[in-house]
Structures are given as C-alpha cells and as structure tokens.
Amino acid sequence: MAAAFDTIVVGLGAMGSATAHQLARRGRRVLGLDRWTPPHAFGSSHGQTRIIREAYFEDPRYVPLVQRAYEAWRELERDASCPLLLETGGLMIGPPDGVLVAGARRSADQHHLRHEMLTAAEIRARFPALAPDDDMVAVWEPRAGVLFPEACVAAQLAMARRHGATLQCDEPVLRWQPSGDGVRVVTARGAYEAASLVLTAGSWTRSLLPDLVLPLTVARQTLYWFTPQRNAGAFAPERCPIHLWEHARGRYIYGFPDLGEGVKAARHHEGTIADPDTIDREVRAEEVDAMRAMVARYLPDAAGALRWAAVCMYTNTPDEHFLVAPHPTHAQVLIASPCSGHGFKFAPVVGEALADLATQGRSSIDLSLFGWRFT
Ligand SMILES: Cc1cc2nc3c(=O)[nH]c(=O)nc-3n(C[C@H](O)[C@H](O)[C@H](O)COP(=O)(O)OP(=O)(O)OC[C@H]3O[C@@H](n4cnc5c(N)ncnc54)[C@H](O)[C@@H]3O)c2cc1C
Incomplete structure (x- = not known):
C-alpha cells in the first residue's frame, strides 16, 4: 500500500537535508530517502571543511545568495546548538x-x-x-571562512526530524514515475506516493533521470x-x-x-x-x-x-553554474544539482528555494542563473 506525502526528497546530502528541513518547518509531510546514512563519505559533502566566501569571483549574482546563506547557517547553528561556521x-x-x-x-x-x-x-x-x-x-x-559539512548535514537532518519529517536511510530509490498530478517513487524497500518530488541525488542525478540528456x-x-x-x-x-x-x-x-x-x-x-x-x-x-x-x-x-x-x-555543469529547476515535462518534479565544486555554502538557500517551488511554484530567491540552458 503506497504511503502519501506532500513531498518526497531523494538524496539527503547537503541539498536534500536542507530541503527536507525547509519543507518540514513549513508543516509539509516530507519523506526523505537516501541510499546511505548521511552524513557519509561517498558523495560530495564530506572531508571536514568547505569554504564560504562572499566576494564571489564566479559571478556577482551569487552575492545576495551567499549573504542569505550566512544568515541561514547562523540560524541553523542557534537552532541545532552546534558550531557550523568559523569565519x-x-x-x-x-x-x-x-x-x-x-x-x-x-x-x-x-x-x-x-x-x-x-x-x-x-x-x-x-x-x-x-x-x-x-x-x-x-x-x-x-x-x-569554513563550514563543517558533516555537522551541517547532520544539523539539517536533525532539524528536519524535529519538525516532523520522515527520513529513511539505507533505502536506495530505484525509479520514479508521474502518478496523476503527483509522483510514485519505488525504492529497494517499497513504493511511496507524493504530490511532488525533489531530486537532490548529487553525483547520481543522471541515473534518476534516464530520459533526459543532462550535461552533468x-x-x-x-x-x-x-x-x-x-x-x-x-x-x-x-x-x-x-x-x-x-x-x-x-x-x-x-x-x-x-x-x-x-x-x-x-x-x-x-x-x-x-x-x-x-x-x-x-x-x-x-x-x-x-x-x-x-x-x-x-x-x-x-x-x-x-x-x-x-x-x-x-x-x-558545462558553465559551472548550478542546475535548480523543475523537470522540463513534469512540473511536480524539481531537480537540483548545485555543485560544480562550489555549491555547499548555498545549501540552506537552495533548500529554501526548492521548498518555495514545491509549495508555491515560485520563489523570491533569484534562481535565474540556474535554469535550463542546455540544448
Ligand atoms: C572536494 C570537494 C570540495 C568542495 N569544496 C567546496 C567548498 O569549499 N565550498 C562550497 O561551497 N562547495 C564546495 N564543494 C561543493 C559541495 O560540496 C557540493 O556542492 C555539495 O556537497 C553537493 O551536495 P548535494 O546534496 O548535491 O550532493 P551530496 O551531498 O553528495 O548528496 C547526494 C545524496 O544523494 C544520495 N543518493 C544518490 N542516489 C540516490 C538514490 N538512487 N536513492 C537515494 N539516495 C540517493 C547520496 O547517497 C547522497 O547522500 C566541494 C565539493 C567537493 C567534492
């Protein structure tokens, strides 16, 4: 029997844990799934330290996002009572x-x-x-300064749980498909239904989107x-x-x-x-x-x-900016690949933006650098 959630988040690393946190604090019924138990050392969010910097050499349009990220990391530090950021x-x-x-x-x-x-x-x-x-x-x-990635992911997951998210680890997602206006997600352990799906699977993103030609x-x-x-x-x-x-x-x-x-x-x-x-x-x-x-x-x-x-x-990505956008043909599915080696610092902002998109279909966070731009 399929369980019903508002949103399923696939992948609970930096971006997925942030998204689950942001959705759960808004009172959404969230199911988070990961093939391992984050924080773990198999993806992109391990290694003790990540840089956060404000004078963003890649593009000045990142500056308002990183400024929001500083606030969000400090807020998370207070809520989770755990040091996350050292300037x-x-x-x-x-x-x-x-x-x-x-x-x-x-x-x-x-x-x-x-x-x-x-x-x-x-x-x-x-x-x-x-x-x-x-x-x-x-x-x-x-x-x-320095963010402590394993502690950041753990804090985001703890806060997501505290706000009522259901997080299931060691449960790989095998596939998903549209189901009416929503989605059905099949894992190694079962099947789940939800109104929307957020794919934050890091380096495995392409394997969950076999029908798209993603230049990742x-x-x-x-x-x-x-x-x-x-x-x-x-x-x-x-x-x-x-x-x-x-x-x-x-x-x-x-x-x-x-x-x-x-x-x-x-x-x-x-x-x-x-x-x-x-x-x-x-x-x-x-x-x-x-x-x-x-x-x-x-x-x-x-x-x-x-x-x-x-x-x-x-x-x-080819231009080293992120991909954060709805699926081109299934609007209830959101895809987020904010890496290119500089995405960690933005995790709580990406989480906010994805939660906005999943709940309202739009976000006041400027994602214009990160849309579909690949042919
Ligand atoms: C060496 C290195 C240095 C970096 N330095 C910086 C830095 O200094 N500053 C900075 O801002 N950024 C930095 N980055 C980038 C940053 O770490 C990444 O942008 C960020 O970690 C990406 O997070 P993610 O959530 O997309 O991926 P991940 O954290 O890897 O999460 C993806 C999750 O999806 C899960 N998953 C995958 N497939 C499935 C499936 N089928 N079913 C269920 N779960 C699945 C995985 O288990 C994993 O937990 C660096 C990255 C690396 C690798």
Whole structure:
C-alpha cells in the first residue's frame, strides 16, 4: 500500500537535508530517502571543511545568495546548538587581471563588500604561512571562512526530524514515475506516493533521470591533509585564512588553516571523469607528490608528511553554474544539482528555494542563473 506525502526528497546530502528541513518547518509531510546514512563519505559533502566566501569571483549574482546563506547557517547553528561556521577571513590570490582576483574584486565593488587589495609583500607580511609569487596580488575579505559539512548535514537532518519529517536511510530509490498530478517513487524497500518530488541525488542525478540528456559530468577530486614541517603556529585559524590561488590562468588550488587535522589543500577542478558507482577511492602516491609540490611552492612550511587523503566528487555543469529547476515535462518534479565544486555554502538557500517551488511554484530567491540552458 503506497504511503502519501506532500513531498518526497531523494538524496539527503547537503541539498536534500536542507530541503527536507525547509519543507518540514513549513508543516509539509516530507519523506526523505537516501541510499546511505548521511552524513557519509561517498558523495560530495564530506572531508571536514568547505569554504564560504562572499566576494564571489564566479559571478556577482551569487552575492545576495551567499549573504542569505550566512544568515541561514547562523540560524541553523542557534537552532541545532552546534558550531557550523568559523569565519577566518579569506584571500583570493593570483594575477591582478586573472579570473579569481578580477572576479572577486568585481563582486566586492558591485556589492560594496568590505575588502582590501594586498600586494605579494603584504600577503607574506600579514600571513606568514603563505608564499605568493611576486606578481600575485590578493583580495582579502574578512567574512570568508569554513563550514563543517558533516555537522551541517547532520544539523539539517536533525532539524528536519524535529519538525516532523520522515527520513529513511539505507533505502536506495530505484525509479520514479508521474502518478496523476503527483509522483510514485519505488525504492529497494517499497513504493511511496507524493504530490511532488525533489531530486537532490548529487553525483547520481543522471541515473534518476534516464530520459533526459543532462550535461552533468562527475569528476574525481582528491583532498590532502599535510603536517606542517615547521612554523605550525602560522597555520592556526587566527593567523591563516582560507585561501584560493589562481596559480596559472584558470587553474586553482585552495586551502584551509590547520583545524587540528593538518593543513588541508586541494585542486579546484582538473579531476578525472568518473562514474559515481565505480569511482577509484584510493589516492595514489604520485597524486600526493604532485599536490605536495604545489603546497611546497605556495605554503612551503606545510609541505610535511601526508596525514590523510580522501576522494570526493564534483558534479559539473558545462558553465559551472548550478542546475535548480523543475523537470522540463513534469512540473511536480524539481531537480537540483548545485555543485560544480562550489555549491555547499548555498545549501540552506537552495533548500529554501526548492521548498518555495514545491509549495508555491515560485520563489523570491533569484534562481535565474540556474535554469535550463542546455540544448
Ligand atoms: C572536494 C570537494 C570540495 C568542495 N569544496 C567546496 C567548498 O569549499 N565550498 C562550497 O561551497 N562547495 C564546495 N564543494 C561543493 C559541495 O560540496 C557540493 O556542492 C555539495 O556537497 C553537493 O551536495 P548535494 O546534496 O548535491 O550532493 P551530496 O551531498 O553528495 O548528496 C547526494 C545524496 O544523494 C544520495 N543518493 C544518490 N542516489 C540516490 C538514490 N538512487 N536513492 C537515494 N539516495 C540517493 C547520496 O547517497 C547522497 O547522500 C566541494 C565539493 C567537493 C567534492
């Protein structure tokens, strides 16, 4: 016998847990389903830290969304009584006319954000952990910082449950189909009916939409934590902000202060294309050596022993903006793939927008960057 819900949310990672929370707090009857038990380390929302930043180099239109996200994360922290966000400040470092610095500056100027421009010498003097090339500059923004993704997902799920959502883990969704004006969802354990469906399945999104030609690609991304070989104090969060580097045109690395597990650093993009079901989750010695060489160049004191490494997945769109839109032929089905390696910080805003769309068919949150734009 099929159970009736207002909305079924498939995938309870960053976006699905936010959506379930937002729907449940509005009094909707929500069923959330996940193939594993989030927070888990098989998708895109693990690895201890995510960057949140306001002077958004990708496009100034993200700035109002990230400003709303700051409020929502702080609200969630209070409601769930759990630290989720640590403001360390942030540096966007690269050539003055590069994508990163010029883009961050454009957003900062357009939205009148507090920021400073720093020369390479000023970066070295203020942040001794960092060793930029002489021709690099930085946009310093004081509000950037670190989100703790596993705690964020756990808090969103806890709040969803507190507001009455039914969350069922270790229950993979096999398929869904329209059923009258609503949907029917079939899982490994049963079948459920609802008025609407939200697909927030991260790297598995395409497998749940076999009839659509979605230009989403999954990339294998590797993360590294190094033990500083000297001057460990320079990597403390009070002295070392989050940092992004455009080390060559359109090529980026990023890193975090040492929060007790070593200095985390990684490449943004450049991962190999992968299948989420068969992805290689081992990090090889040559990959570690390549990353240590980047760390040795820009954070030389951090290039000590590897503490640990992990594999995570980016789900990329061709233009690296998100996809958050109703299904093109079934308006009761919403699709959300906000990744391309920068979606985490927006999770509560995406959750609000999806809850708006599921309950009212529209949202005051500006989603115009994220609609259907693929042929
Ligand atoms: C290495 C790395 C670094 C990143 N750094 C940043 C950063 O610094 N700042 C930032 O803002 N963003 C960052 N991102 C991006 C951000 O983490 C993602 O945008 C975000 O995690 C995507 O969340 P999601 O909910 O779409 O996917 P996920 O959190 O992976 O959730 C998808 C869920 O769907 C479930 N699922 C899949 N298929 C099914 C099925 N058939 N049935 C039931 N459940 C299913 C999965 O089990 C999973 O729990 C980074 C991403 C990676 C990988």
